[in-house]
Amino acid sequence: MNSSFLKSGHTPTLFAAFLYFDLSFMVWVLLGPLAVQIAADLHLTAAQKGLMVATPVLAGALLRMVMGILVDHLKPKLTGLIGQLIVITALLTAWYFGIHSYTQVLVLGLALGVAGASFAVALPLASRWYPPEHQGKALGIAGAGNSGTVFAALLAPGLAAAYGWSNVFGIAAIPLVVALVVYVWLAKDSPECPPAKSLTEYLKVLRDKDAWWFMFFYSVTFGGFVGLASSLTIYFNDQYGLSPVVAGYLTAACVFAGSLMRPIGGTVADRIGGIKTLSLMYVLAAGFIALVSFGMREVWMALALFICAMLALGMGNGAVFQLVPQRFRREIGVMTGLVGMAGGIGGFYLASSLGYSKQLTGSYQTGLVIFAALALVALTGLTAVKNRWRTTWGAAHLSAAKV
Numbered sequence: 001m002n003s004s005f006l007k008s009g010h011t012p013t014l015f016a017a018f019l020y021f022d023l024s025f026m027v028w029v030l031l032g033p034l035a036v037q038i039a040a041d042l043h044l045t046a047a048q049k050g051l052m053v054a055t056p057v058l059a060g061a062l063l064r065m066v067m068g069i070l071v072d073h074l075k076p077k078l079t080g081l082i083g084q085l086i087v088i089t090a091l092l093t094a095w096y097f098g099i100h101s102y103t104q105v106l107v108l109g110l111a112l113g114v115a116g117a118s119f120a121v122a123l124p125l126a127s128r129w130y131p132p133e134h135q136g137k138a139l140g141i142a143g144a145g146n147s148g149t150v151f152a153a154l155l156a157p158g159l160a161a162a163y164g165w166s167n168v169f170g171i172a173a174i175p176l177v178v179a180l181v182v183y184v185w186l187a188k189d190s191p192e193c194p195p196a197k198s199l200t201e202y203l204k205v206l207r208d209k210d211a212w213w214f215m216f217f218y219s220v221t222f223g224g225f226v227g228l229a230s231s232l233t234i235y236f237n238d239q240y241g242l243s244p245v246v247a248g249y250l251t252a253a254c255v256f257a258g259s260l261m262r263p264i265g266g267t268v269a270d271r272i273g274g275i276k277t278l279s280l281m282y283v284l285a286a287g288f289i290a291l292v293s294f295g296m297r298e299v300w301m302a303l304a305l306f307i308c309a310m311l312a313l314g315m316g317n318g319a320v321f322q323l324v325p326q327r328f329r330r331e332i333g334v335m336t337g338l339v340g341m342a343g344g345i346g347g348f349y350l351a352s353s354l355g356y357s358k359q360l361t362g363s364y365q366t367g368l369v370i371f372a373a374l375a376l377v378a379l380t381g382l383t384a385v386k387n388r389w390r391t392t393w394g395a396a397h398l399s400a401a402k403v
Helices: 003-008 011-028 031-042 046-074 076-097 102-116 119-127 132-163 165-186 199-207 209-240 244-272 274-292 299-327 332-361 365-391
Strands: none
Touching: 011 046, 011 076, 011 102, 011 119, 011 132, 011 165, 031 046, 031 102, 031 132, 031 165, 031 209, 031 244, 046 076, 046 102, 046 119, 046 209, 046 332, 076 102, 076 119, 076 165, 119 132, 119 332, 132 165, 132 209, 132 244, 132 299, 199 209, 199 332, 209 244, 209 274, 209 299, 209 332, 209 365, 244 274, 244 299, 274 299, 274 365, 299 332, 332 365
16 A cells, blocks of 8 residues: 555545444345344245345345435435444344344344445545545445455354354444444545535436446446355355355355455556456456356365355456546445445345245256356446547546546
Protein backbone atom coordinates (compact mmCIF):
# COMPACT_ATOMS: atom_id res chain seq x y z
CA MET A 1 0.00 0.00 0.00
CA ASN A 2 1.89 3.08 -1.22
CA SER A 3 2.12 6.42 0.56
CA SER A 4 0.14 8.28 -2.10
CA PHE A 5 -2.84 6.02 -1.41
CA LEU A 6 -2.57 6.50 2.35
CA LYS A 7 -2.33 10.27 2.01
CA SER A 8 -5.16 10.56 -0.51
CA GLY A 9 -8.01 9.45 1.75
CA HIS A 10 -9.07 8.78 5.34
CA THR A 11 -7.68 5.50 6.70
CA PRO A 12 -9.79 5.32 9.92
CA THR A 13 -12.98 5.58 7.86
CA LEU A 14 -11.72 2.95 5.42
CA PHE A 15 -11.07 0.58 8.33
CA ALA A 16 -14.46 1.31 9.93
CA ALA A 17 -16.20 0.69 6.59
CA PHE A 18 -14.37 -2.61 6.20
CA LEU A 19 -15.19 -3.83 9.73
CA TYR A 20 -18.85 -2.82 9.45
CA PHE A 21 -19.14 -4.52 6.08
CA ASP A 22 -17.23 -7.59 7.26
CA LEU A 23 -19.38 -8.41 10.27
CA SER A 24 -22.59 -7.44 8.50
CA PHE A 25 -21.80 -9.95 5.78
CA MET A 26 -21.04 -12.55 8.43
CA VAL A 27 -24.63 -12.44 9.70
CA TRP A 28 -26.15 -11.82 6.27
CA VAL A 29 -25.28 -15.36 5.16
CA LEU A 30 -25.61 -16.94 8.61
CA LEU A 31 -28.59 -19.10 7.62
CA GLY A 32 -26.46 -20.85 4.96
CA PRO A 33 -23.93 -22.48 7.32
CA LEU A 34 -26.74 -23.29 9.77
CA ALA A 35 -29.05 -24.63 7.06
CA VAL A 36 -28.32 -28.33 7.60
CA GLN A 37 -29.13 -28.17 11.33
CA ILE A 38 -32.14 -25.87 10.86
CA ALA A 39 -33.53 -28.03 8.05
CA ALA A 40 -33.21 -31.17 10.17
CA ASP A 41 -35.12 -29.64 13.08
CA LEU A 42 -37.80 -27.96 10.97
CA HIS A 43 -38.08 -30.88 8.48
CA LEU A 44 -37.48 -28.78 5.35
CA THR A 45 -37.40 -30.00 1.74
CA ALA A 46 -34.52 -29.27 -0.66
CA ALA A 47 -36.49 -26.42 -2.23
CA GLN A 48 -37.33 -24.95 1.19
CA LYS A 49 -33.66 -25.10 2.18
CA GLY A 50 -32.74 -23.27 -1.01
CA LEU A 51 -35.35 -20.58 -0.45
CA MET A 52 -34.38 -20.22 3.22
CA VAL A 53 -30.74 -19.41 2.44
CA ALA A 54 -31.75 -17.27 -0.54
CA THR A 55 -34.24 -15.08 1.38
CA PRO A 56 -31.64 -12.91 3.18
CA VAL A 57 -29.82 -12.52 -0.13
CA LEU A 58 -32.93 -11.23 -1.91
CA ALA A 59 -33.92 -8.99 1.02
CA GLY A 60 -30.41 -7.55 1.13
CA ALA A 61 -30.55 -6.95 -2.61
CA LEU A 62 -33.81 -5.00 -2.51
CA LEU A 63 -32.82 -3.04 0.60
CA ARG A 64 -29.57 -1.93 -1.03
CA MET A 65 -31.55 0.44 -3.21
CA VAL A 66 -33.25 1.85 -0.12
CA MET A 67 -29.95 2.18 1.72
CA GLY A 68 -28.34 3.77 -1.32
CA ILE A 69 -30.98 6.49 -1.33
CA LEU A 70 -30.65 7.00 2.44
CA VAL A 71 -26.88 7.33 2.06
CA ASP A 72 -27.32 10.43 -0.07
CA HIS A 73 -30.09 11.87 2.12
CA LEU A 74 -28.76 11.07 5.60
CA LYS A 75 -25.07 10.57 4.66
CA PRO A 76 -23.32 7.20 4.93
CA LYS A 77 -22.38 7.21 8.62
CA LEU A 78 -25.90 7.74 10.00
CA THR A 79 -27.41 5.29 7.53
CA GLY A 80 -24.92 2.63 8.60
CA LEU A 81 -25.64 3.28 12.27
CA ILE A 82 -29.38 2.74 11.76
CA GLY A 83 -28.78 -0.46 9.78
CA GLN A 84 -26.50 -1.95 12.42
CA LEU A 85 -29.01 -1.31 15.20
CA ILE A 86 -31.79 -3.05 13.22
CA VAL A 87 -29.66 -6.15 12.61
CA ILE A 88 -28.48 -6.43 16.22
CA THR A 89 -32.08 -6.14 17.43
CA ALA A 90 -33.22 -8.89 15.01
CA LEU A 91 -30.49 -11.29 16.13
CA LEU A 92 -31.19 -10.76 19.82
CA THR A 93 -34.92 -11.21 19.25
CA ALA A 94 -34.37 -14.51 17.40
CA TRP A 95 -32.05 -15.70 20.15
CA TYR A 96 -34.35 -14.73 23.02
CA PHE A 97 -37.65 -16.00 21.61
CA GLY A 98 -36.27 -18.78 19.40
CA ILE A 99 -37.19 -19.88 15.86
CA HIS A 100 -39.87 -22.55 15.77
CA SER A 101 -41.20 -22.63 12.19
CA TYR A 102 -40.23 -22.21 8.55
CA THR A 103 -42.17 -18.94 8.42
CA GLN A 104 -40.25 -17.55 11.37
CA VAL A 105 -36.89 -18.40 9.82
CA LEU A 106 -37.95 -16.63 6.61
CA VAL A 107 -38.93 -13.54 8.64
CA LEU A 108 -35.49 -13.59 10.28
CA GLY A 109 -33.98 -13.90 6.82
CA LEU A 110 -35.78 -10.73 5.76
CA ALA A 111 -34.36 -8.87 8.78
CA LEU A 112 -30.85 -10.16 8.06
CA GLY A 113 -31.23 -8.62 4.62
CA VAL A 114 -30.52 -5.26 6.28
CA ALA A 115 -27.02 -6.58 7.00
CA GLY A 116 -26.59 -7.43 3.32
CA ALA A 117 -27.62 -3.88 2.44
CA SER A 118 -24.52 -2.64 4.31
CA PHE A 119 -22.82 -2.87 0.93
CA ALA A 120 -24.66 0.28 -0.17
CA VAL A 121 -23.31 2.15 2.86
CA ALA A 122 -19.76 0.90 3.37
CA LEU A 123 -18.63 1.44 -0.21
CA PRO A 124 -19.77 5.07 -0.59
CA LEU A 125 -18.48 5.81 2.92
CA ALA A 126 -15.00 4.77 1.77
CA SER A 127 -15.21 5.76 -1.90
CA ARG A 128 -15.96 9.44 -1.35
CA TRP A 129 -12.62 9.92 0.42
CA TYR A 130 -10.48 8.70 -2.52
CA PRO A 131 -9.59 10.08 -6.00
CA PRO A 132 -10.34 8.13 -9.22
CA GLU A 133 -6.86 6.59 -9.53
CA HIS A 134 -7.26 4.87 -6.14
CA GLN A 135 -10.89 3.78 -6.40
CA GLY A 136 -10.10 0.16 -7.20
CA LYS A 137 -7.82 -0.21 -4.19
CA ALA A 138 -10.07 1.70 -1.76
CA LEU A 139 -13.24 -0.12 -2.76
CA GLY A 140 -11.36 -3.40 -2.90
CA ILE A 141 -10.30 -2.97 0.73
CA ALA A 142 -13.74 -1.85 1.89
CA GLY A 143 -15.37 -4.56 -0.21
CA ALA A 144 -13.08 -7.21 1.30
CA GLY A 145 -15.72 -7.24 4.03
CA ASN A 146 -17.03 -10.12 1.93
CA SER A 147 -14.61 -12.10 4.11
CA GLY A 148 -17.21 -11.99 6.88
CA THR A 149 -18.89 -14.86 5.09
CA VAL A 150 -15.80 -16.91 5.94
CA PHE A 151 -16.41 -16.51 9.66
CA ALA A 152 -20.03 -17.58 9.26
CA ALA A 153 -19.07 -20.76 7.37
CA LEU A 154 -16.11 -21.52 9.64
CA LEU A 155 -17.68 -20.94 13.04
CA ALA A 156 -21.48 -21.20 12.83
CA PRO A 157 -21.84 -24.99 12.30
CA GLY A 158 -19.46 -25.79 15.17
CA LEU A 159 -21.15 -23.32 17.51
CA ALA A 160 -24.52 -24.77 16.55
CA ALA A 161 -23.32 -28.29 17.34
CA ALA A 162 -22.00 -27.16 20.73
CA TYR A 163 -24.70 -24.74 21.88
CA GLY A 164 -27.69 -25.19 19.57
CA TRP A 165 -28.30 -23.25 16.37
CA SER A 166 -30.73 -20.75 17.91
CA ASN A 167 -28.03 -19.63 20.37
CA VAL A 168 -25.72 -18.80 17.47
CA PHE A 169 -27.89 -15.75 16.77
CA GLY A 170 -27.16 -14.35 20.23
CA ILE A 171 -23.45 -15.14 19.95
CA ALA A 172 -23.30 -13.41 16.56
CA ALA A 173 -24.70 -10.20 18.05
CA ILE A 174 -21.64 -9.78 20.30
CA PRO A 175 -19.05 -8.90 17.60
CA LEU A 176 -21.66 -6.72 15.89
CA VAL A 177 -21.95 -4.58 19.02
CA VAL A 178 -18.14 -4.22 19.08
CA ALA A 179 -18.13 -3.22 15.39
CA LEU A 180 -20.84 -0.66 16.09
CA VAL A 181 -18.71 1.01 18.78
CA VAL A 182 -15.68 1.11 16.46
CA TYR A 183 -17.83 2.49 13.65
CA VAL A 184 -19.22 5.33 15.77
CA TRP A 185 -15.70 6.17 16.94
CA LEU A 186 -13.74 6.03 13.66
CA ALA A 187 -16.09 6.57 10.71
CA LYS A 188 -16.37 10.05 9.26
CA ASP A 189 -18.37 11.34 6.31
CA SER A 190 -16.34 12.82 3.47
CA PRO A 191 -16.69 16.58 2.94
CA GLU A 192 -17.33 15.74 -0.74
CA CYS A 193 -20.75 14.19 -0.04
CA PRO A 194 -23.01 15.43 -2.86
CA PRO A 195 -26.28 17.21 -2.01
CA ALA A 196 -29.33 14.98 -1.65
CA LYS A 197 -31.56 14.53 -4.69
CA SER A 198 -35.21 13.63 -5.05
CA LEU A 199 -36.25 10.03 -5.74
CA THR A 200 -37.16 11.04 -9.30
CA GLU A 201 -33.64 12.31 -9.86
CA TYR A 202 -32.20 9.07 -8.54
CA LEU A 203 -34.28 6.99 -10.89
CA LYS A 204 -33.05 9.05 -13.83
CA VAL A 205 -29.83 7.07 -13.67
CA LEU A 206 -31.81 4.04 -14.86
CA ARG A 207 -32.29 5.81 -18.17
CA ASP A 208 -28.56 5.39 -18.75
CA LYS A 209 -27.88 2.02 -20.37
CA ASP A 210 -24.49 1.82 -18.68
CA ALA A 211 -26.25 1.55 -15.32
CA TRP A 212 -28.04 -1.58 -16.55
CA TRP A 213 -24.82 -3.07 -17.87
CA PHE A 214 -23.09 -2.63 -14.54
CA MET A 215 -26.07 -4.14 -12.74
CA PHE A 216 -25.97 -7.19 -15.00
CA PHE A 217 -22.19 -7.62 -14.73
CA TYR A 218 -22.32 -7.53 -10.95
CA SER A 219 -25.32 -9.85 -10.77
CA VAL A 220 -23.01 -12.52 -12.18
CA THR A 221 -19.80 -11.85 -10.22
CA PHE A 222 -21.26 -11.02 -6.82
CA GLY A 223 -24.33 -13.15 -7.40
CA GLY A 224 -22.09 -16.13 -7.96
CA PHE A 225 -20.02 -15.33 -4.89
CA VAL A 226 -22.85 -14.86 -2.39
CA GLY A 227 -25.04 -17.55 -3.94
CA LEU A 228 -22.30 -20.14 -3.50
CA ALA A 229 -21.39 -18.81 -0.05
CA SER A 230 -24.99 -19.40 1.02
CA SER A 231 -25.37 -22.81 -0.63
CA LEU A 232 -22.10 -24.71 -0.44
CA THR A 233 -22.60 -26.06 3.08
CA ILE A 234 -25.82 -27.69 1.86
CA TYR A 235 -24.09 -28.85 -1.34
CA PHE A 236 -21.17 -30.56 0.40
CA ASN A 237 -23.55 -32.17 2.93
CA ASP A 238 -25.91 -33.49 0.24
CA GLN A 239 -23.37 -34.52 -2.38
CA TYR A 240 -20.68 -36.06 -0.21
CA GLY A 241 -22.42 -36.81 3.09
CA LEU A 242 -20.14 -34.51 5.06
CA SER A 243 -21.16 -33.34 8.52
CA PRO A 244 -22.38 -29.72 8.81
CA VAL A 245 -19.13 -28.76 10.56
CA VAL A 246 -16.84 -30.25 7.90
CA ALA A 247 -19.06 -28.90 5.11
CA GLY A 248 -18.76 -25.48 6.78
CA TYR A 249 -14.98 -25.72 6.79
CA LEU A 250 -14.90 -26.46 3.07
CA THR A 251 -17.34 -23.62 2.39
CA ALA A 252 -15.14 -21.29 4.44
CA ALA A 253 -12.15 -22.20 2.27
CA CYS A 254 -14.10 -21.33 -0.89
CA VAL A 255 -15.45 -18.08 0.52
CA PHE A 256 -12.03 -17.05 1.84
CA ALA A 257 -10.60 -17.43 -1.65
CA GLY A 258 -13.26 -15.17 -3.16
CA SER A 259 -12.97 -12.58 -0.40
CA LEU A 260 -9.20 -12.46 -0.61
CA MET A 261 -9.28 -11.75 -4.31
CA ARG A 262 -11.68 -8.80 -4.23
CA PRO A 263 -9.07 -6.18 -3.24
CA ILE A 264 -6.56 -7.86 -5.53
CA GLY A 265 -9.05 -7.63 -8.37
CA GLY A 266 -9.52 -3.91 -7.69
CA THR A 267 -5.75 -3.35 -7.62
CA VAL A 268 -5.18 -5.33 -10.82
CA ALA A 269 -7.99 -3.39 -12.49
CA ASP A 270 -6.32 -0.12 -11.45
CA ARG A 271 -3.18 -1.27 -13.26
CA ILE A 272 -4.44 -2.97 -16.42
CA GLY A 273 -8.03 -1.74 -16.60
CA GLY A 274 -11.31 -3.07 -15.27
CA ILE A 275 -12.52 -4.34 -18.64
CA LYS A 276 -9.53 -6.63 -19.24
CA THR A 277 -9.66 -7.95 -15.69
CA LEU A 278 -13.40 -8.58 -15.75
CA SER A 279 -13.33 -10.27 -19.16
CA LEU A 280 -10.77 -12.84 -18.05
CA MET A 281 -12.62 -13.50 -14.81
CA TYR A 282 -15.87 -14.30 -16.63
CA VAL A 283 -14.11 -16.89 -18.78
CA LEU A 284 -12.50 -18.57 -15.78
CA ALA A 285 -15.63 -18.52 -13.60
CA ALA A 286 -17.79 -19.99 -16.37
CA GLY A 287 -15.29 -22.76 -17.02
CA PHE A 288 -14.86 -23.84 -13.41
CA ILE A 289 -18.58 -23.75 -12.57
CA ALA A 290 -19.41 -25.71 -15.71
CA LEU A 291 -16.85 -28.37 -14.81
CA VAL A 292 -18.05 -28.81 -11.23
CA SER A 293 -21.63 -29.16 -12.47
CA PHE A 294 -20.79 -32.64 -13.79
CA GLY A 295 -20.43 -33.88 -10.21
CA MET A 296 -16.88 -34.67 -9.18
CA ARG A 297 -16.26 -38.17 -7.88
CA GLU A 298 -14.12 -36.95 -4.97
CA VAL A 299 -14.90 -34.07 -2.68
CA TRP A 300 -11.41 -32.59 -3.05
CA MET A 301 -11.98 -32.22 -6.79
CA ALA A 302 -15.20 -30.28 -6.24
CA LEU A 303 -13.51 -28.17 -3.57
CA ALA A 304 -10.64 -27.27 -5.91
CA LEU A 305 -13.03 -26.22 -8.69
CA PHE A 306 -15.23 -24.17 -6.37
CA ILE A 307 -12.17 -22.42 -4.93
CA CYS A 308 -10.98 -21.53 -8.44
CA ALA A 309 -14.45 -20.28 -9.38
CA MET A 310 -14.60 -18.14 -6.23
CA LEU A 311 -11.15 -16.71 -6.94
CA ALA A 312 -12.38 -15.56 -10.34
CA LEU A 313 -15.68 -14.20 -9.01
CA GLY A 314 -13.90 -12.34 -6.21
CA MET A 315 -11.55 -10.64 -8.64
CA GLY A 316 -14.52 -9.82 -10.85
CA ASN A 317 -16.24 -8.07 -7.94
CA GLY A 318 -13.22 -5.83 -7.45
CA ALA A 319 -13.00 -5.11 -11.17
CA VAL A 320 -16.65 -4.03 -11.46
CA PHE A 321 -16.23 -1.53 -8.66
CA GLN A 322 -13.07 -0.15 -10.17
CA LEU A 323 -15.25 0.91 -13.11
CA VAL A 324 -18.49 2.06 -11.44
CA PRO A 325 -17.07 5.14 -9.58
CA GLN A 326 -15.38 6.33 -12.77
CA ARG A 327 -18.62 6.30 -14.72
CA PHE A 328 -20.99 7.44 -11.95
CA ARG A 329 -18.89 9.33 -9.41
CA ARG A 330 -21.56 11.89 -8.53
CA GLU A 331 -24.23 9.18 -8.33
CA ILE A 332 -22.06 6.67 -6.46
CA GLY A 333 -24.54 6.31 -3.59
CA VAL A 334 -27.52 5.31 -5.71
CA MET A 335 -25.36 3.35 -8.16
CA THR A 336 -23.83 1.35 -5.32
CA GLY A 337 -27.37 0.57 -4.21
CA LEU A 338 -28.55 -0.38 -7.70
CA VAL A 339 -25.51 -2.45 -8.64
CA GLY A 340 -25.44 -4.07 -5.22
CA MET A 341 -29.14 -4.85 -5.52
CA ALA A 342 -28.52 -6.58 -8.83
CA GLY A 343 -25.68 -8.57 -7.28
CA GLY A 344 -27.94 -9.74 -4.50
CA ILE A 345 -30.68 -10.71 -6.94
CA GLY A 346 -28.10 -12.80 -8.81
CA GLY A 347 -27.19 -14.49 -5.53
CA PHE A 348 -30.85 -15.14 -4.73
CA TYR A 349 -31.32 -16.70 -8.15
CA LEU A 350 -28.33 -19.01 -7.79
CA ALA A 351 -29.07 -20.12 -4.22
CA SER A 352 -32.77 -20.76 -4.84
CA SER A 353 -32.23 -22.36 -8.25
CA LEU A 354 -29.78 -24.87 -6.81
CA GLY A 355 -32.42 -25.98 -4.30
CA TYR A 356 -35.10 -26.29 -6.95
CA SER A 357 -32.69 -28.02 -9.33
CA LYS A 358 -31.92 -30.62 -6.67
CA GLN A 359 -35.58 -31.20 -5.82
CA LEU A 360 -36.85 -31.39 -9.41
CA THR A 361 -34.00 -33.28 -11.09
CA GLY A 362 -32.15 -34.90 -8.18
CA SER A 363 -28.99 -33.02 -9.18
CA TYR A 364 -27.47 -29.55 -8.88
CA GLN A 365 -26.17 -29.67 -12.46
CA THR A 366 -28.92 -27.68 -14.18
CA GLY A 367 -28.64 -24.76 -11.77
CA LEU A 368 -24.85 -24.63 -12.08
CA VAL A 369 -24.79 -24.91 -15.88
CA ILE A 370 -27.29 -22.09 -16.32
CA PHE A 371 -25.22 -19.82 -14.09
CA ALA A 372 -22.05 -20.65 -16.01
CA ALA A 373 -23.89 -19.70 -19.20
CA LEU A 374 -24.86 -16.37 -17.66
CA ALA A 375 -21.16 -15.62 -17.12
CA LEU A 376 -20.56 -16.11 -20.84
CA VAL A 377 -23.53 -13.87 -21.67
CA ALA A 378 -21.99 -11.19 -19.42
CA LEU A 379 -18.67 -11.59 -21.25
CA THR A 380 -20.45 -11.05 -24.56
CA GLY A 381 -22.09 -7.89 -23.23
CA LEU A 382 -18.81 -6.53 -21.91
CA THR A 383 -17.17 -7.15 -25.26
CA ALA A 384 -19.99 -5.21 -26.95
CA VAL A 385 -19.59 -2.07 -24.80
CA LYS A 386 -15.84 -1.91 -24.19
CA ASN A 387 -14.92 0.18 -27.25
CA ARG A 388 -17.59 2.77 -26.49
CA TRP A 389 -16.52 2.99 -22.85
CA ARG A 390 -12.86 3.43 -23.75
CA THR A 391 -13.60 6.22 -26.20
CA THR A 392 -16.14 8.16 -24.09
CA TRP A 393 -16.08 8.40 -20.28
CA GLY A 394 -13.08 6.09 -19.99
CA ALA A 395 -10.92 7.90 -22.55
CA ALA A 396 -7.35 8.57 -21.42
CA HIS A 397 -7.71 12.36 -21.75
CA LEU A 398 -10.73 12.37 -19.40
CA SER A 399 -9.48 10.14 -16.59
CA ALA A 400 -6.22 9.24 -14.91
CA ALA A 401 -7.60 5.76 -14.18
CA LYS A 402 -7.38 2.83 -16.58
CA VAL A 403 -10.56 1.41 -18.02
